[in-house]
Amino acid sequence: MSARGEARRDRIVDYLRRTDTSSLREIAADAGLASLDGLKYHLEILQSRGRVTWEPGLCRTVRLTERRGPRVAGVVDGRAGWWTPA
Numbered sequence: 001m002s003a004r005g006e007a008r009r010d011r012i013v014d015y016l017r018r019t020d021t022s023s024l025r026e027i028a029a030d031a032g033l034a035s036l037d038g039l040k041y042h043l044e045i046l047q048s049r050g051r052v053t054w055e056p057g058l059c060r061t062v063r064l065t066e067r068r069g070p071r072v073a074g075v076v077d078g079r080a081g082w083w084t085p086a
Contacts, residue, residue: 024040
């Protein structure tokens with residue numbers, strides 16, 4: 001994989017972390033991609049790696065699959081479990 005392609009994919013993931021829902025055009029513009037075909041190529045790679053879910057043909061369906069932060073075991077309010085630190 002090229003470093004340029006990985007940088008674009010990282011930028012797409014960063015953008016998705018900052019927003020709840022976005023159109024493909026908004027994601028492409030933020031990533032510096034001139035065409036939606038280029039964005040779809042990168043989304044297919046990210047989807048194959050399990051980093052995003054995406055339903056082609058439907059609006060605003062690109063979602064991150066990874067959690068927003070590392071989870072840690074602990075006790076919060078007397079309850080044991082896995083928690084995402086604030």
